[in-house]
Structures are given as structure tokens and as C-alpha cells.
Amino acid sequence: MATSFRASEHQHIRYNPLQDEWVLVSAHRMKRPWQGQVEPPPLTTVPRHDPHNPLCPGATRANGEVNPDYEGIFLFDNDFPALRPDAPSPGPSDHPLFQAEAARGVCKVMCFHPWSxxxxxxxxxxxxxxVVDAWASVTEELGAQYTWVQIFENKGAMMGCSNPHPHCQVWASSFLPDVAQREERCQRAYQNQHGEPLLMEYGRQELLRKERLVLTSEHWLVLVPFWAVWPFQTLLLPRRHVRRLPELTPAERDDLSSIMKKLLTKYDNLFETSFPYSMGWHGAPTGSEAGANCDHWQLHAHYYPPLLRSATVRKFMVGYEMLAQAQRDLTPEQAAERLRALPEVHYRLGQKDRETAAIA
Structure with missing residues (x-):
């Protein structure tokens, strides 16, 4: 008698229609004992203000500039940018196997808060x-000139963040990066074939199926994608059709702020640690592409956290993942169930604060 398929027991591959990729799901591997690398625990105490930290108010940065004594958002040009606005063009290629094109842009750093x-x-x-308003504003400002504005946050040393001060980066480029190109192509193809935006239909389907939902609110959904690669990866989607961050209404921005706080609190509560991740916003191209028909685009944010089993055991993207295709152990449904069950009050709050928050 043939064994019936169970996603939590049997390996299978899942398709990511947003980026035209497949992921191997091997949930049975979660039963294996872990004898690999264990990460050092993150710093338990970070000084609120360090005069030698270049992101702190009043600190001197590497280029000699002194930060203002800011009390809210602080946005400034990256002192070591990957993109500059005035880079020369490499000129025409002399062979199809050796192509190079001009890359121009700007890189900025945005501090979220004066405290580290x-x-x-x-x-x-x-x-x-x-922070949400600043994201929308910088997207509008840089999007007036550049084709793509990538807002991203690397949180935690595990994700390559060298400074614990709360901040993100903004890179604006004259070209459409690879992932953005794939999302452009996939969303356009889906709209042409089905007559509606891919992520609008996907959000509706996830609301009906419910098994991968983590949080829902009046204007937003948080879910673990059917095709998730990272163990506790999530996708943040507006319910309304929105192409870019600046289009969000005041009510949607308020709601986004609330649901982000709940999601990130759940992340921290999962292993009772400051949860590392890389996250970023994707919206319709800007600059010279802003006037084009971009109705196939739906604004969304990706969260890619690496932790798998505990605060010190992470998922590595090596070997098969680098040479063949992405692979995950925990199923997206199992990950969503675990995240859903977590409290929305941060583990670091005292018992009195927990009770006050529960009453509120």
C-alpha cells in the first residue's frame, strides 16, 4: 500500500512564483541531532550612548563629521558607499562574455532612535x-532620480551588522537589481495571464487557507510564505493594492507600525533573544520607470531570519543551497504555527508591564 504524502514528514519541492525559484523542503531532517557550529550568544547589554560609536548622537564619524544631537530619525550619507552618483561608465564591451555597464547611485544610513x-x-x-514615514520620504526623494530604492535592515552580528545601534540602510541605484528584475518579470507575467496582481491574489488565498498566517490587522497581513527558504521567514503585505511606500495612507502607516512591533516582538520571544534578520522593502521601480504601468506590482517586505533551533543555532546556506537550490528543514506551516502561538508582549518586559499590556 502506497504511503500517503504528509508535508511534515516527506520531502518535496515548492515553487516561488514571485522570484521563479524552487525550494526543497525536508522537514524530517529536524529530527537529526545538531553537532555543528553554535553561535556565541549576542551581547546582553549595550550601552545606551557610546561617544565612540559613530552612529550615536554627537559622535564623530570616520570622515570627521560630527553627528547632531538628534532625538528621532537621523538620515545621512554613508561614509563608505557601494554606489556613488558620479562614477564613470566602463564603455562598450568587446565581447558578449565580458559585459559591464554603468552603475550609479547613492547610499544612506538611517538611525531609528538616539539610544543604542x-x-x-x-x-x-x-x-x-x-521610521515608516522616513522610509516613505526617502523612497520618494531618491526615487525621483533613481530606478530602484532598496531599504534594508541587517539586525545582529549574525547578519553582518557591525554596529548594534538601531539603523537601516538605503541604497538607490540607476539599474534594477537582479531580485527586483525577477520580481518585475514574475509579477508582470502573472498579471498578463490572470488579470490581477500576483501578491493580491496570494494574500487572498492565504487569508482563506489560514495555515501560514502569523498576524492580521485591518490593513496588513504577516505570513510565512508557502515557498519560504529561511526557517522563520515572513512576508508583510498590505491588504489594499499599493505599489510603493509613499502611497500608504496615514491609517495604513499607523497599522503597519503596530503590526511590525508585534511581529518583531514575536521574533524576539521565539528564543528569548534579540532576533537577527535581514529585511527589506520591495515596491514598483521608480525614477525613469515611475511613469510606466506598474499595476502588476504590490508593495511588500521580506524578513529573512537565520535562527533555526535556538538562539545559537542558525541555518547555513552552503553546499547544496549554493550549488543546486535552496533547502529548508522546518515546514512553513510549522514555522507559522510556532510564531502565531508566541505572545505579543516582549519577553524583556517585567511582569507588571505584561499585566498592563494585557489589560490594554
Whole structure:
């Protein structure tokens, strides 16, 4: 008698229609004992202000500039940018196997808060709302000139972040990066074939199926994608059709701030640690592409956290993942169930604060 398929027991591959990729799901591997690398625990205490930290108010940065004594958002040009606005063009290629094209742009750093010992889940909803407004503003400002504006946050040393001060980066480029190109192509093809945006239909389907939902609110959904690669990867989607961050209404920005705080609190609560991740926003291209028909685009944010079994055991993307295709152990449904069950009050709050938050 043939064995019936169970996603939590039997390996299978899943398709990512947003980026035209497949992922191997091997949930049975979670039963194997872990004898690999164990990461050092993150710093338990970070000084609120360090005069030698180049992101702190009043500190001197590597280029000699002194930061203002900012009390909210602080946005400045990256002192070591990967993109500059005035780079020369490499000129025409002499062979199809050796192509190079011009790459111009700007890189900025955005500090979320003057204190180094807070992260987004520990900030207030109004403070997070200020971050959302700053994201929308910088997208509009740089998007007036550049084709792509990539907002991203690397949180934690595990994700290559060398500074614990709460901040993100903004890179604006004259070209459309690879992932953005794939999402452009896939969303356009889906719209042409089915007559509606891919992520609008996907969000509706996930609301009906419910098994991968983590959080829902009046204007937003948080879910573990059917095709998730990272163990506790999530996708943040607006319910309304929105192409870019600046299009969000005040109500949607308020709601976004609230649901972000809840999601990131759940992340921290999972292993009771400051949860590392890389996250970023994707929206319709800007600059010279802004006037084109971009109705196939739906604004969304990706969260890619590496932790798998504990605060010190991470998922490595090596070997098969580098040479063949992505692979995951925990199923997306199992990950969503674990995240859903977690409290929305941060583990670092005292019992009195927990009770106050529960009453509120």
C-alpha cells in the first residue's frame, strides 16, 4: 500500500512564483541531532550612548563629521558607499562574455532612535511610525532620480551588522537589481495571464487557507510564505493594492507600525533573544520607470531570519543551497504555527508591564 504524502514528514519541492525559484523542503531532517557550529550568544547589554560609536548622537564619524544631537530619525550619507552618483561608465564591451555597464547611485544610513540599547520591537508605536514615514520620504526623494530604492535592515552580528545601534540602510541605484528584475518579470507575467496582481491574489488565498498566517490587522497581513527558504521567514503585505511606500495612507502607516512591533516582538520571544534578520522593502521601480504601468506590482517586505533551533543555532546556506537550490528543514506551516502561538508582549518586559499590556 502506497504511503500517503504528509508535508511534515516527506520531502518535496515548492515553487516561488514571485522570484521563479524552487525550494526543497525536508522537514524530517529536524529530527537529526545538531553537532555543528553554535553561535556565541549576542551581547546582553549595550550601552545606551557610546561617544565612540559613530552612529550615536554627537559622535564623530570616520570622515570627521560630527553627528547632531538628534532625538528621532537621523538620515545621512554613508561614509563608505557601494554606489556613488558620479562614477564613470566602463564603455562598450568587446565581447558578449565580458559585459559591464554603468552603475550609479547613492547610499544612506538611517538611525531609528538616539539610544543604542533599543531595537524596533522595543520602540513605541509612534516611534516606529516615524521610521515608516522616513522610509516613505526617502523612497520618494531618491526615487525621483533613481530606478530602484532598496531599504534594508541587517539586525545582529549574525547578519553582518557591525554596529548594534538601531539603523537601516538605503541604497538607490540607476539599474534594477537582479531580485527586483525577477520580481518585475514574475509579477508582470502573472498579471498578463490572470488579470490581477500576483501578491493580491496570494494574500487572498492565504487569508482563506489560514495555515501560514502569523498576524492580521485591518490593513496588513504577516505570513510565512508557502515557498519560504529561511526557517522563520515572513512576508508583510498590505491588504489594499499599493505599489510603493509613499502611497500608504496615514491609517495604513499607523497599522503597519503596530503590526511590525508585534511581529518583531514575536521574533524576539521565539528564543528569548534579540532576533537577527535581514529585511527589506520591495515596491514598483521608480525614477525613469515611475511613469510606466506598474499595476502588476504590490508593495511588500521580506524578513529573512537565520535562527533555526535556538538562539545559537542558525541555518547555513552552503553546499547544496549554493550549488543546486535552496533547502529548508522546518515546514512553513510549522514555522507559522510556532510564531502565531508566541505572545505579543516582549519577553524583556517585567511582569507588571505584561499585566498592563494585557489589560490594554
Amino acid at each position: 540599547d533599543v531595537t524596533l520591537p522595543l520602540m513605541s508605536v509612534p516611534e516606529i511610525r516615524a
